[in-house]
Amino acid sequence: MSARDSRPLAASVDGVSRRTVLRMLGAAAAARGVVACDGSDDAAPRSPGFFTEAERAAVGAFANVILPPEPGKPGGAELGAVAFIERLLTAFDVTPPAIYADGPYSGRFPLPDGRGGASGAFPPNDLARYRAIDRVTERWWRIALYGSKVAGAVNDGIVPEVVGLRDLFKNGIAKAVAGAKAPLASMPYDALRDEFDALDPELREAFIELVPQAAFGVPEYGGNPGGAGWSMVHVDGDVMPIGNALFDERTNAYYERSDAPIVRANPGADPDPMDQGTRDILAAVVAFTDGKVF
Amino acid sequence: MAPPKILGNTALDGFDVLVIGSGAGGAPIADLFTRHGKKVLVIEAGANHFDNLDQKDRLVARYANDEVGMSSRGLIHTQSYVEPRTFRKNASAGERTFVGDVNGLPKTLGGGTVHADLKMPRFMRDDFHLGTLLKDDPLAAGAAFADWPVDYDRLEPFYAYVEKALGIQGARGSDPFASPMSTEYPMPPGAKMYVAERIEGGAKKLGYTVFPYPAAVNSRTYDGRPACVDCGFCSGFGCPSNAKGSTAVTMLRRALLTGRCQIHTETKVVKLLVNDAKTRIDGVECLGPDGKPVRFTASQYVLAASPIEDARIALLSGVSNANDMIGRCLTFHYQTIAIGIFEERVHGHRGKAVSHGFSDFRGKPRDPNKPLGGIVEISGGSGPVEEASFYARILKQLSPRFDGMRFKRLMQQSPGRDRITALVMQAEDAPQTKNRVDLDPAVKDLDGVPAARITFENHPFELRASEVYGPKLLALLGASGAKYGFIAPADEIATSAHVMGTLRMGVDPKTSVCNPDGRFHAVENLWASDGALFPTSSGFNPTHTIVALACHVAGSMLFPGSPERAIAP
Numbered sequence: 077m078s079a080r081d082s083r084p085l086a087a088s089v090d091g092v093s094r095r096t097v098l099r100m101l102g103a104a105a106a107a108r109g110v111v112a113c114d115g116s117d118d119a120a121p122r123s124p125g126f127f128t129e130a131e132r133a134a135v136g137a138f139a140n141v142i143l144p145p146e147p148g149k150p151g152g153a154e155l156g157a158v159a160f161i162e163r164l165l166t167a168f169d170v171t172p173p174a175i176y177a178d179g180p181y182s183g184r185f186p187l188p189d190g191r192g193g194a195s196g197a198f199p200p201n202d203l204a205r206y207r208a209i210d211r212v213t214e215r216w217w218r219i220a221l222y223g224s225k226v227a228g229a230v231n232d233g234i235v236p237e238v239v240g241l242r243d244l245f246k247n248g249i250a251k252a253v254a255g256a257k258a259p260l261a262s263m264p265y266d267a268l269r270d271e272f273d274a275l276d277p278e279l280r281e282a283f284i285e286l287v288p289q290a291a292f293g294v295p296e297y298g299g300n301p302g303g304a305g306w307s308m309v310h311v312d313g314d315v316m317p318i319g320n321a322l323f324d325e326r327t328n329a330y331y332e333r334s335d336a337p338i339v340r341a342n343p344g345a346d347p348d349p350m351d352q353g354t355r356d357i358l359a360a361v362v363a364f365t366d367g368k369v370f
Numbered sequence: 371m372a373p374p375k376i377l378g379n380t381a382l383d384g385f386d387v388l389v390i391g392s393g394a395g396g397a398p399i400a401d402l403f404t405r406h407g408k409k410v411l412v413i414e415a416g417a418n419h420f421d422n423l424d425q426k427d428r429l430v431a432r433y434a435n436d437e438v439g440m441s442s443r444g445l446i447h448t449q450s451y452v453e454p455r456t457f458r459k460n461a462s463a464g465e466r467t468f469v470g471d472v473n474g475l476p477k478t479l480g481g482g483t484v485h486a487d488l489k490m491p492r493f494m495r496d497d498f499h500l501g502t503l504l505k506d507d508p509l510a511a512g513a514a515f516a517d518w519p520v521d522y523d524r525l526e527p528f529y530a531y532v533e534k535a536l537g538i539q540g541a542r543g544s545d546p547f548a549s550p551m552s553t554e555y556p557m558p559p560g561a562k563m564y565v566a567e568r569i570e571g572g573a574k575k576l577g578y579t580v581f582p583y584p585a586a587v588n589s590r591t592y593d594g595r596p597a598c599v600d601c602g603f604c605s606g607f608g609c610p611s612n613a614k615g616s617t618a619v620t621m622l623r624r625a626l627l628t629g630r631c632q633i634h635t636e637t638k639v640v641k642l643l644v645n646d647a648k649t650r651i652d653g654v655e656c657l658g659p660d661g662k663p664v665r666f667t668a669s670q671y672v673l674a675a676s677p678i679e680d681a682r683i684a685l686l687s688g689v690s691n692a693n694d695m696i697g698r699c700l701t702f703h704y705q706t707i708a709i710g711i712f713e714e715r716v717h718g719h720r721g722k723a724v725s726h727g728f729s730d731f732r733g734k735p736r737d738p739n740k741p742l743g744g745i746v747e748i749s750g751g752s753g754p755v756e757e758a759s760f761y762a763r764i765l766k767q768l769s770p771r772f773d774g775m776r777f778k779r780l781m782q783q784s785p786g787r788d789r790i791t792a793l794v795m796q797a798e799d800a801p802q803t804k805n806r807v808d809l810d811p812a813v814k815d816l817d818g819v820p821a822a823r824i825t826f827e828n829h830p831f832e833l834r835a836s837e838v839y840g841p842k843l844l845a846l847l848g849a850s851g852a853k854y855g856f857i858a859p860a861d862e863i864a865t866s867a868h869v870m871g872t873l874r875m876g877v878d879p880k881t882s883v884c885n886p887d888g889r890f891h892a893v894e895n896l897w898a899s900d901g902a903l904f905p906t907s908s909g910f911n912p913t914h915t916i917v918a919l920a921c922h923v924a925g926s927m928l929f930p931g932s933p934e935r936a937i938a939p
Binding site for chain 2: 144180219
């Protein structure tokens with residue numbers, strides 16, 4: 077693979093990046109706008125909302141326990157955790173259910189030009205619609221969301237009852253809202269963390285699992301608005317169809333993107349070097365596993 | 371519009387062969403049978419995520435760079451609550467100690483070749499003779515090592531055929547331990563990842579030879595499919611551009627385009643219909659996409675649903691099992707995973723999951739200082755959603771309170787994605803008759819069909835390999851400039867996607883299920899054609915050998931005694 081610094085590729089790639097940003101902003105706007113229809117093949121009207129406004133604020137507050145907000149660095153709520161969670165919990169309000177985005181391309185990145193660069197053309201956003209699911213997958217997701225008592229247990233008496241995510245969130249959040257000494261969204265971080273620790277352990281686990289999915293998954297699921305989560309952690313996102321290696325079909329040669337090389341080290345300074353806290357954690361992992369610090 | 375559930379020529383009937391499974395073992399049967407004018411019916415339990423797989427133009431893979439859909443929500447994974455398996459270490463552990471996902475492979479049109487990054491090394495010549503080579507080896511005591519009834523030279527032309535049929539990139543002669551190849555790879559290696567460059571620097575200091583990992587991924591426009599552009603969403607993901615040569619977009623597609631193949635997806639085989647004398651299969655009973663029963667018939671039947679499901683179906687059906695060998699000698703690969711974290715960002719998440727590896731730890735039979743490990747993959751990082759799960763697990767180990775600020779810093783500083791490499795060593799699993807698949811006495815799937823129960827315990831043979839090579843992997847990380855290194859703790863329940871054995875092939879019906887051609891000893895029209903046939907596991911990724919062996923099985927069915935005629939140009 078060759079580096080293409082000698083060709084005007086850097087400009088081309090930077091051009092891609094600028095268009096990408098614009099595209100992602102567009103996608104975010106679209107994502108907000110399609111809550112009513114989701115772009116799905118046969119979208120039914122969505123329910124008015126699974127959470128009340130107070131519950132929604134509480135979900136956002138707890139999402140901020142997982143990813144705390146800082147100036148210039150969004151937290152879990154700003155990264156779309158509430159919309160992501162609510163969309164999952166109401167997945168069967170639309171047809172096909174809002175569980176699996178379709179593919180292959182989101183249109184955030186351009187098509188290659190076949191000459192080792194990017195074309196000016198972007199594919200349509202296939203991820204904006206959901207895909208149909210088979211009967212086995214549907215059965216599982218109904219159990220996951222509505223619980224095994226409602227959707228039908230399998231191996232009852234051998235495996236534990238599945239509490240549906242809808243009940244887990246609805247009941248857990250309602251209880252937290254009712255029991256809080258102050259509105260959760262206005263609490264300082266340490267107090268909010270105490271409230272979080274008082275949640276049902278299964279609900280805590282659900283937050284730990286779902287908030288990062290919202291923040292760093294593709295925006296079509298309702299989170300990561302405009303790719304803000306990806307930007308925060310220095311991730312390009314779903315780079316297809318341009319990819320990371322640029323291929324010239326005429327010469328069968330690969331070229332590196334100068335801003336995101338494959339073969340060589342990254343250019344420029346590390347945008348977020350490891351700090352002592354991260355090193356301490358790595359040292360703890362090494363000690364736990366009997367590994368080595370070199 | 372959703373992709374079709376039935377593909378191919380829907381007017382076909384009077385099938386010559388019915389194949390259960392559309393992955394690495396099933397697709398080659400469809401490919402070679404249709405090539406020779408036969409009519410093929412393929413039954414696939416999973417869904418179809420391709421548009422126009424059975425049309426000459428406009429093939430579209432509906433797979434995306436979507437971690438939430440593919441990884442978190444398991445688009446093509448078996449949903450283990452409704453289709454569980456059970457596990458126990460040994461019979462004395464009780465009926466089961468776990469219910470859920472046990473070595474699940476993807477369930478979709480194209481099978482495991484869709485989600486895999488399709489690393490395709492061949493096995494080595496010695497790998498086919500371990501029964502002889504390890505005879506009386508004290509480390510192998512109690513194991514059931516056996517020679518394969520086919521050897522490397524017999525399979526070599528089939529390996530070469532598969533390299534062209536799927537489109538495999540690689541560099542012949544670059545692995546000094548590899549056995550001879552009669553032909554070049556059809557494509558040169560693609561882009562080398564920076565993290566492989568770093569590890570190669572350390573390997574040179576220690577005398578190891580790093581080489582481009584053979585992979586069924588286009589590095590050129592090939593077979594009408596584009597070159598890979600290294601999006602990084604390869605292992606665990608379907609390929610959006612079809613640069614990956616899954617058996618779906620290669621062999622199955624070719625079979626469909628002949629007009630002599632029909633595929634039913636979302637159709638689950640419940641049992642084979644065995645005649646009273648237990649000598650023939652008369653049909654298969656299935657549940658269709660709507661869950662209603664449906665039956666299919668053909669002249670011959672092939673189990674290619676992966677080793678655990680193959681054994682489950684055979685046992686559910688009451689296939690003759692006089693020597694109680696069905697399901698036995700299940701093997702995985704005992705993987706030793708050395709994690710290295712660099713001070714700087716090595717961006718291994720760009721590019722294929724693995725671009726390079728080395729074979730220096732394969733070892734030598736009967737050499738106590740060189741136990742049989744396997745090929746080492748130089749892996750990069752994952753996507754940010756999987757990375758987040760990694761940190762969450764670590765933080766929970768370190769403190770009962772979730773530290774959100776540290777979690778956020780970890781995501782930003784990215785030791786687990788942007789600075790990481792994983793050296794993944796495969797290793798020969800010693801086959802043991804006590805390691806097996808049978809039917810759980812109580813646990814069932816959503817349709818009330820008994821679940822597969824896996825009884826599996828590692829043998830000192832593979833544990834010894836890990837003991838010997840683990841420190842060497844750590845030393846390599848140090849020599850390559852990593853700052854931190856550790857061996858990932860092994861999972862109590864094997865999670866390897868390398869699943870082999872259960873219907874092992876051999877000459878003697880007392881110690882094997884299928885004959886050297888892949889046919890069940892006791893059933894005249896039932897065959898197996900996937901990793902279930904493997905007598906031993908080798909130390910190399912099994913997919914290439916699964917596909918090559920399946921081609922050999924197809925050849926044996928089509929041209930008894932002259933299987934190579936099936937792949938003649």
